[in-house]
Amino acid sequence: MSARTLYDKLWDAHVVHVEPDGTALLYIDRHLVHEVTSPQAFEGLKLGGRKPWRIASVLATPDHNVPTTDRDKGIADPVSRTQVETLDANCHEFGLTEFAMNDARQGIVHVIGPEQGFTQPGMTLVCGDSHTSTHGAFAALAFGIGTSEVEHVLATQCLWQKKSKAMLVKVEGTLGQGVTGKDIVLAVIGRIGTAGGTGYAIEFGGSAIRSLSMEGRMSICNMAIEAGARAGMVAADDKTIDYMRGRPYAPQGAQWDQAVAYWQTLVSDAGAQFDAVVELKAEEIKPQVTWGTSPEMVVPVDGRVPDPAEAPNAVKRGDWERALQYMGLKAHTPIVEIPVDKVFIGSCTNSRIEDLREAAAVAQWALKQRRKVAANVKLAMVVPGSGLVKAQAEAEGLDRVFTAAGFEWRAPGCSMCLAMNADRLEPGERCASTSNRNFEGRQGQGGRTHLVSPAMAAAAAVFGHFVDVRNLS
Amino acid sequence: MRPFVKHDGLVVPLDRANVDTDAIIPKQFLKSIKRTGFGPNAFDEWRYLDRGEPGMDNSKRPLNPEFVLNQPRYQGASVLLARENFGCGSSREHAPWALEDYGFRAIIAPSYADIFYNNCFKNGLLPIVLPAETVDKLFKEAFAAEGYALTVDLAAQTVTTPSGEAFGFEVDAERKHRLMNGLDDIGITLQHVDEIKAYEARRKNETPWLFV
Ligand code: SF4
Numbered sequence: 001m002s003a004r005t006l007y008d009k010l011w012d013a014h015v016v017h018v019e020p021d022g023t024a025l026l027y028i029d030r031h032l033v034h035e036v037t038s039p040q041a042f043e044g045l046k047l048g049g050r051k052p053w054r055i056a057s058v059l060a061t062p063d064h065n066v067p068t069t070d071r072d073k074g075i076a077d078p079v080s081r082t083q084v085e086t087l088d089a090n091c092h093e094f095g096l097t098e099f100a101m102n103d104a105r106q107g108i109v110h111v112i113g114p115e116q117g118f119t120q121p122g123m124t125l126v127c128g129d130s131h132t133s134t135h136g137a138f139a140a141l142a143f144g145i146g147t148s149e150v151e152h153v154l155a156t157q158c159l160w161q162k163k164s165k166a167m168l169v170k171v172e173g174t175l176g177q178g179v180t181g182k183d184i185v186l187a188v189i190g191r192i193g194t195a196g197g198t199g200y201a202i203e204f205g206g207s208a209i210r211s212l213s214m215e216g217r218m219s220i221c222n223m224a225i226e227a228g229a230r231a232g233m234v235a236a237d238d239k240t241i242d243y244m245r246g247r248p249y250a251p252q253g254a255q256w257d258q259a260v261a262y263w264q265t266l267v268s269d270a271g272a273q274f275d276a277v278v279e280l281k282a283e284e285i286k287p288q289v290t291w292g293t294s295p296e297m298v299v300p301v302d303g304r305v306p307d308p309a310e311a312p313n314a315v316k317r318g319d320w321e322r323a324l325q326y327m328g329l330k331a332h333t334p335i336v337e338i339p340v341d342k343v344f345i346g347s348c349t350n351s352r353i354e355d356l357r358e359a360a361a362v363a364q365w366a367l368k369q370r371r372k373v374a375a376n377v378k379l380a381m382v383v384p385g386s387g388l389v390k391a392q393a394e395a396e397g398l399d400r401v402f403t404a405a406g407f408e409w410r411a412p413g414c415s416m417c418l419a420m421n422a423d424r425l426e427p428g429e430r431c432a433s434t435s436n437r438n439f440e441g442r443q444g445q446g447g448r449t450h451l452v453s454p455a456m457a458a459a460a461a462v463f464g465h466f467v468d469v470r471n472l473s
Numbered sequence: 474m475r476p477f478v479k480h481d482g483l484v485v486p487l488d489r490a491n492v493d494t495d496a497i498i499p500k501q502f503l504k505s506i507k508r509t510g511f512g513p514n515a516f517d518e519w520r521y522l523d524r525g526e527p528g529m530d531n532s533k534r535p536l537n538p539e540f541v542l543n544q545p546r547y548q549g550a551s552v553l554l555a556r557e558n559f560g561c562g563s564s565r566e567h568a569p570w571a572l573e574d575y576g577f578r579a580i581i582a583p584s585y586a587d588i589f590y591n592n593c594f595k596n597g598l599l600p601i602v603l604p605a606e607t608v609d610k611l612f613k614e615a616f617a618a619e620g621y622a623l624t625v626d627l628a629a630q631t632v633t634t635p636s637g638e639a640f641g642f643e644v645d646a647e648r649k650h651r652l653m654n655g656l657d658d659i660g661i662t663l664q665h666v667d668e669i670k671a672y673e674a675r676r677k678n679e680t681p682w683l684f685v
Contacts (some may be wrong), residue, residue, distance in 0.1 A: 016668050017665050021647050023645060023647040023648075025665055025669075027669070027673070036504075036565075039507075040506065040507065048659065050659070056684075077504075079504040079505075080504055082504075082506065083504050083506060120682075128564060129563075129564055130562070130563050130588060144564040145564065145588070146564055146592035147567075148566060148592070148596070148658070151659065152658055152662065156659060156662040156663060156669065157669060158665075158669060160658060162645065164587075194491060195561070198558070198585075198586065198587060199587065230587045230588060251682035255682040255685070256682075258681070259680075259682045262680060294491055319490055418495075418500050418563075419500065420503065437495070437562060439496070440495070440518070
């Protein structure tokens with residue numbers, strides 16, 4: 001057989017049927033469900049008199065609407081509450097596993113899937129959420145779907161798909177101190193643009209990617225969708241396998257060995273052909289900060305807000321002008337002179353234990369310098385990705401470091417990543433955020449979002465403006 | 474699903490690139506557990522001057538006169554003309570639900586985000602891809618002529634301007650078939666039940682840990 005990419009292998013292993021025009025019926029191994037994109041799917045299922053095809057393939061949790069404070073008091077907003085209760089009722093009715101709001105294992109779907117070992121190498125995994133690409137870090141084919149497709153997977157365990165083209169994003173070399181997976185992926189988006197990956201499944205490879213932990217790889221695959229690609233993935237290696245060991249849903253006993261032997265084949269063959277290749281040098285990547293209202297509007301922290309007059313074309317010039325106006329920024333302003341009003345550390349991009357450790361290290365540094373969250377920062381919040389991440393961080397004492405330095409320590413959920421719960425920006429407020437989208441109004445109407453890594457966000461909280469984390473020591 | 478065969482409709486030009494699904498339907502409206510009624514909140518933050526919340530009487534809210542959808546000449550538009558990468562961002566199907574509920578039947582743009590593109594077909598909304606230069610031409614014509622309408626013929630795969638100029642577009646044969654006949658995907662898939670079961674039996678044997 002000719003050399004195949006990892007994407008080819010994952011695809012081939014899941015084809016059930018192919019139509020003459022190439023549209024394939026693809027088998028889906030795992031399905032994550034949350035409260036926002038599922039109610040209409042369950043309703044459709046009921047109206048059609050149908051049942052979930054394979055109950056064990058589904059894991060549900062509420063994450064978008066849950067409050068991050070006083071959770072024992074329930075959800076104050078009645079509309080949010082209805083949505084969460086609807087999920088509870090649907091899971092109960094169909095016998096689906098749900099980590100409900102007050103379960104210790106509740107969290108953001110894209111954090112709990114891997115954490116539980118529910119996400120495994122070689123799988124197809126879907127969720128009614130675009131950041132499902134996160135799970136591709138495990139050499140899985142994982143992508144977001146719409147609500148009609150949620151219903152379709154529930155009813156048939158399959159999806160109709162057209163195969164994408166394959167892109168390799170290769171990052172070779174050694175990352176500098178203070179440069180993370182988040183910075184890599186922002187740099188990639190800055191390079192190829194938010195539509196650069198449209199129509200592609202992206203494999204991230206090269207020595208800099210292999211050097212990252214699973215957390216770092218998840219941050220990168222998480223934002224593959226911001227580059228326009230539905231799926232991002234990283235080949236399996238020893239780190240992937242080590243991460244899986246002992247997780248609640250991981251294979252056991254003899255099946256573990258069988259699984260590992262299979263997982264080791266989940267790499268692109270030497271000589272496999274990609275439709276596009278993008279190469280970056282790790283040494284050239286600096287901590288990144290977005291300045292506009294699209295993730296491609298990004299510059300290194302030592303850069304400046306760009307001038308629309310220098311935009312590559314008229315459409316982009318218009319976009320840049322509108323973005324600067326919305327963001328309340330002037331061209332040529334050095335990034336490190338931009339003050340922030342709020343800081344958000346969390347989201348499915350950066351709320352895992354390693355992310356919190358990186359942010360806590362900055363908070364710890366601040367405490368040693370007798371510094372705290374700066375006076376002009378109204379709120380600096382840390383929202384762990386799951387109940388188990390929260391417990392782990394507390395066991396390591398990270399919560400105490402954060403609170404001593406003036407950060408708020410919250411309960412897990414999506415929180416201010418999209419402000420569907422009570423956590424949001426007020427009009428005109430500027431936020432250093434570790435989330436993945438800086439669209440207009442994303443964190444609250446009129447709110448201004450700058451995407452950064454966890455350490456960069458923590459440092460912005462301490463100084464009250466952006467700073468280069470590489471200079472803290 | 475409502476079948477789409479041929480449609481004649483007033484065009485509204487939305488002259489922005491990278492319009493994301495947060496802009497098409499802001500997140501506060503995602504709290505609904507229904508599939509309908511999103512139309513009045515399509516493009517909510519651009520369309521109204523106040524902050525929209527679910528349950529408001531939208532007919533009493535102050536409109537933003539600058540926003541193109543609010544201009545009198547575009548009332549009743551059913552063809553949305555847009556720029557590149559339309560529908561990027563969140564996978565929410567509420568975006569095509571809102572556009573469909575507003576009254577749109579077809580969208581014309583140089584490119585779309587994948588998930589949004591896919592979701593349109595499941596909701597009787599036809600996303601048409603035309604080259605950027607053609608889209609640019611249509612924008613100019615739409616701005617120039619009040620009452621500018623286009624004829625979208627899915628069977629023939631053409632978009633025809635008032636002057637009779639026709640542009641061909643591509644669409645997957647399978648998607649076209651389903652949209653023209655208003656077919657429900659689940660019903661079609663369930664015709665393959667035996668193949669799905671055979672696949673499962675084989676995979677259970679090869680990769681048993683996936684089925685515990
Ligand atoms: S954390 Fe943000 S991006 Fe991730 S699933 Fe929640 S809302 Fe979506």
